[in-house]
Amino acid sequence: MADIINLLPDHVANQIAAGEVVQRPASVIKELVENSVDAGATKIQVIVKDAGKTLVQVIDNGCGMSATDARMCFERHATSKIQKASDLFDIQTMGFRGEAMASIVAIATVEMRTRKYGDEMGTLIRMSGSEVETQEPTACPNGTNIMVKNLFYNVPARRKFLKSDSYEMGLVTEEFYRVALAHPDIEMSLTHNGVVMLNLSASNTMNRILGVAGKSMSKYLLPIESETSMAKIKGYIGTPECAKTKADQYFFVNHRFMKHGIFARAVQRAYDNLLPAGKNPTFFIYIDVDPSTIDINIHPTKTEIKFENEQAMWPILMSTVKEALGKVILASTIDFENQPAIDIPVFNKNDEVVPPQIHYNAGYNPFESTKSSGTTHQATFRSRMSDNTDWQKLYGEFESNRTTDSNQSENQNNSEGVQQQLNLGTDGGQAAASAGRFFQLKGKYILTSVKSGLMVIDQHRAHERILFEKMLRRTTDEGASQRLLYPERLDLNLKDTDLFRQMIPELEKLGFEINELGGNSFSVSAVPATFPEKDLKDWVNSMLMLTGEEYIAMKDSMTESIAASLASQMAIGYGRTLTQDEMADLNAQLFACQMPNYAPSGRPVLTIISNDDIDKLFK
Numbered sequence: 297m298a299d300i301i302n303l304l305p306d307h308v309a310n311q312i313a314a315g316e317v318v319q320r321p322a323s324v325i326k327e328l329v330e331n332s333v334d335a336g337a338t339k340i341q342v343i344v345k346d347a348g349k350t351l352v353q354v355i356d357n358g359c360g361m362s363a364t365d366a367r368m369c370f371e372r373h374a375t376s377k378i379q380k381a382s383d384l385f386d387i388q389t390m391g392f393r394g395e396a397m398a399s400i401v402a403i404a405t406v407e408m409r410t411r412k413y414g415d416e417m418g419t420l421i422r423m424s425g426s427e428v429e430t431q432e433p434t435a436c437p438n439g440t441n442i443m444v445k446n447l448f449y450n451v452p453a454r455r456k457f458l459k460s461d462s463y464e465m466g467l468v469t470e471e472f473y474r475v476a477l478a479h480p481d482i483e484m485s486l487t488h489n490g491v492v493m494l495n496l497s498a499s500n501t502m503n504r505i506l507g508v509a510g511k512s513m514s515k516y517l518l519p520i521e522s523e524t525s526m527a528k529i530k531g532y533i534g535t536p537e538c539a540k541t542k543a544d545q546y547f548f549v550n551h552r553f554m555k556h557g558i559f560a561r562a563v564q565r566a567y568d569n570l571l572p573a574g575k576n577p578t579f580f581i582y583i584d585v586d587p588s589t590i591d592i593n594i595h596p597t598k599t600e601i602k603f604e605n606e607q608a609m610w611p612i613l614m615s616t617v618k619e620a621l622g623k624v625i626l627a628s629t630i631d632f633e634n635q636p637a638i639d640i641p642v643f644n645k646n647d648e649v650v651p652p653q654i655h656y657n658a659g660y661n662p663f664e665s666t667k668s669s670g671t672t673h674q675a676t677f678r679s680r681m682s683d684n685t686d687w688q689k690l691y692g693e694f695e696s697n698r699t700t701d702s703n704q705s706e707n708q709n710n711s712e713g714v715q716q717q718l719n720l721g722t723d724g725g726q727a728a729a730s731a732g733r734f735f736q737l738k739g740k741y742i743l744t745s746v747k748s749g750l751m752v753i754d755q756h757r758a759h760e761r762i763l764f765e766k767m768l769r770r771t772t773d774e775g776a777s778q779r780l781l782y783p784e785r786l787d788l789n790l791k792d793t794d795l796f797r798q799m800i801p802e803l804e805k806l807g808f809e810i811n812e813l814g815g816n817s818f819s820v821s822a823v824p825a826t827f828p829e830k831d832l833k834d835w836v837n838s839m840l841m842l843t844g845e846e847y848i849a850m851k852d853s854m855t856e857s858i859a860a861s862l863a864s865q866m867a868i869g870y871g872r873t874l875t876q877d878e879m880a881d882l883n884a885q886l887f888a889c890q891m892p893n894y895a896p897s898g899r900p901v902l903t904i905i906s907n908d909d910i911d912k913l914f915k
Contacts, residue, residue: 317395317396317399317400318396318399318400318403318447320348320458320464320467321344321347321348321349321352321447321458321464321467321468322348322464322467322468322470322471323471324348324352324400324404324444324447325342325344325348325352325354325468325471325472326471326474326475327396327397327400328352328354328396328400328442328444329342329354329471329472329475330475331354331396331397331440332354332356332358332440333475333479333482334358335356335358335359335360335439335440336358336359337356337357337358337439337482338357338481338482338483338498339356339357339482339483339484340354340355340356340482340483340484340485341353341354341355341356341484341485341487342354342472342484342485342486342487343355343487344465344468344486344487344488344489345488345489346461346489347461347462347464347465347468347488348447348464348465348468349447349455349458349461349464350445350446351443351444351445352443352444352447353441353442353443353444354440354441354442355439355440355441356439356440356441357437357438357439358439358440359412359413359439360410360411360412360413360415360418360438360439360440361410361412361419361440362412362415362419363419363431363433366408366410366419366421366431367421367428367431369397370397370398370401370406370421370423370426371398372395372398398426400444401423401424401425401426402425402426403425403447403448403449403450403451403454404424404444404445404446404447404448404449405422405423405424405425405444405445405446405449406421406422406423406424406442406443406444406445407420407421407422407423407442407443407445408420408421408440408441408442408443409434409436409440409441409442410436410439410440410441410442411436411437411438411439412438413438417433417434417435418433418434418435418436419431419432419433419434420432420433420434420436425450462794462795462798465488465794466791466794466795468486468488469486469493469494469790469791470791472484472486472494473508473546473790473791474546474553475553476496476504476507476508477504477505477508477546477548477553477580478548478551478552478553479551480498480499480500480501480503480504481498481499482498483496483497483498484496486790493790493793494507494508494790496508501531501532501580501582502517502532505517505532505580508789508790509544509578509789510787510788510789510816511787512787512833513534513538513578516534516535516537516538516578517532517533517534517535518532518533518534518535518620518621518623518624519531519532519620520532520533520581520616520617520619520620521616522612522615522616522619524612526585526589526605526608526609526612527583527584527585527609527612528583528584528585529581529582529583529612529613529616530581530582531548531579531580531581531582532579532580533563533577533578533579533580533581533617533620533621534577534578534579535621535624536567536570536571536577536621538578539567539571539572539575539576539577539578540575540576540578540837541574541575541576542576543575543576543577543578543579544578544579544580545560545563545576545577545578545579546579546580546581547559547560547581547583548580548581548582548583549583549584549585549590549601550583550584550585550587550590551582552592552601553599554599554600554601555599555600556600556601558606558610559581559609559610559613562609562610562611562613562614562617563577563579563581563613563614563617564576564577565614566614566615566617566618566621567617567621570621579617581613585603589603589604589605590602590603590604733745733876734876734879734880734883736755736873736874736879737752739870739871739872739873740754740755740756740870740871741753741754741755742755742758742874742879742882742883744879744883746904748904748906748907749904749905749906749907749908749909749910750904750905750910751902751903751904751905752902752903752904752905753882753883753886753901753902754895754900754901754902755868755870755872755874755879755882756867756868756869756870757867757895757897757899757900757901758882758883758886758892758895758901758902759863759867759868759882760860760863760864760867760895760896760897761863761886761889761891761892761894761895761896761901762882762885762886762889763862763863763866763867764859764860764863764895764896765889765890765891767806767859767862767863768856768859777807777808777809777822777823777824777825778822778823778824778825779809779821779822780820780821780822780823783811783819783820783821784819784820784832784833785813785817785818785819785820786817786818786819786820786832786833786836787816787817788816788817788818788836788840789816790816792816792840793816795840796818796836796840797812799858802858803858806824806858806859806862807822807823807824807825808820808822808823808824809821809822820832824862824866835861835862835865839857839858839861839862856896859896860896860897863896864896864897886901886902
């Protein structure tokens with residue numbers, strides 16, 4: 297029987313290895329930029345076309361390579377970072393395996409120009425599918441300029457599974473952020489399809505975070521710092537006010553980005569009882585440890601790291617975050633500036649000390665009604681009790697008030713001011729008139745009697761449902777928008793800018809008027825009627841969190857998500873006292889909706905307590 301086990305050809309082995317190291321264009325960005333960091337570059341330019349599917353280009357001013365090194369860097373396991381196995385436990389560089397360049401060149405066309413400092417000429421290499429097409433001297437600046445073209449051109453199955461340009465560009469941006477945040481001392485820029493998306497100058501950690509997350513984050517960031525024998529922890533965490541569903545969460549260990557579920561839970565635990573359900577804290581935490589106490593060689597992308605003292609790090613990290621939170625929360629509970637001045641008496645040793653005097657009526661008799669001025673209240677009380685109160689007249693007034701309320705309920709459809717304030721239409725007048733009396737409980741629930749029992753309606757969710765269905769039916773009708781006295785400026789980060797730009801057509805249908813100012817800034821000149829102008833920025837941020845990139849490919853879902861977020865913002869809040877007219881209109885229009893039982897979020901709007909359940913309570 298013939299032998300059946302053979303060695304794979306090098307180009308096939310490289311394509312298999314590329315599946316682990318290079319999963320999409322963002323993986324190429326990560327590997328190339330990290331190589332530039334290891335080369336000692338102080339300036340790195342990243343240029344992409346079609347979210348990296350057509351071109352990924354990285355230009356740096358690092359140390360460059362000789363002609364021999366330029367050719368060797370494309371071989372598997374060819375590296376200058378380690379020489380022996382023990383070096384794996386003292387890694388100070390970003391890369392070390394020597395697999396990245398071999399994996400990239402196996403599934404793309406690569407062109408590289410590089411020159412070492414002091415050399416007169418550089419080297420040009422063109423490769424495709426692990427095969428060398430050209431290697432020749434060339435004139436080029438110091439450093440390295442590498443272009444990766446037509447990613448996965450020879451692996452069509454891999455290219456077919458790449459997602460939309462907006463989604464892939466979001467991942468490219470995220471990888472760029474990770475390296476930029478880890479190395480704030482390096483000048484970095486990102487260009488997409490000829491447009492400069494981000495230009496970060498060399499600066500300190502705080503300025504780099506603001507350049508990535510947006511300048512509006514400056515008022516929400518709290519510094520943290522602690523140093524122990526095991527690790528040095530520093531960075532910034534967000535206050536509970538800036539918590540989001542998909543918050544920015546970054547861990548860096550020895551200037552390397554990492555994902556660590558245990559450490560993330562330690563930070564989350566520090567925010568216990570400070571965040572609402574479903575919200576996550578924002579943090580940018582930098583950890584410096586002895587390289588010999590961590591293992592970064594447990595995952596092909598090197599984003600997962602194993603710590604030797606993992607359990608001991610948990611309480612250190614949690615207490616560090618808690619300390620920063622405790623300072624700001626305790627300080628914010630006492631406003632020293634706006635408190636009235638306290639008159640503190642100053643003791644003079646020459647003044648006579650007079651003991652406090654107690655004044656009382658020695659002739660007071662509790663059983664007498666008109667003895668002294670000290671018993672005036674007793675006399676008044678007794679005189680009121682002795683009056684011949686006309687109880688029938690009092691009851692008659694009560695009946696009169698009840699009749700007035702009943703008449704008011706019957707004329708609910710005449711209330712125009714309520715309909716305008718609540719943004720409720722006039723199509724529910726007759727239903728409101730026949731609905732009977734409504735009662736409000738704790739400014740949150742509306743109670744009314746129905747044939748089967750007692751119906752309880754959540755007023756906020758009910759109004760959400762009404763507004764949501766109106767927005768889905770509405771186009772840009774006249775009067776749907778109101779212009780702002782002063783346009784509102786929105787400064788977004790790079791990740792949110794592209795997503796928000798694609799949402800603009802849908803937002804304009806709902807009544808917004810948005811203009812692009814260039815860069816990552818937008819101007820909002822008009823909003824839907826009754827929209828709370830003061831909450832515009834907060835709503836945009838929350839809407840971007842709820843409407844993720846996955847909705848871009850499904851326009852209907854994106855429209856519904858925007859409408860649901862807008863309805864939640866505009867709906868009447870809890871604690872709002874409603875009149876009979878308001879509750880009747882709300883009830884009538886709720887049952888005119890297609891799905892009155894559930895809010896856009898899927899949570900129930902109403903429930904009915906049956907007559908049988910009520911009877912059981914009195915048995």
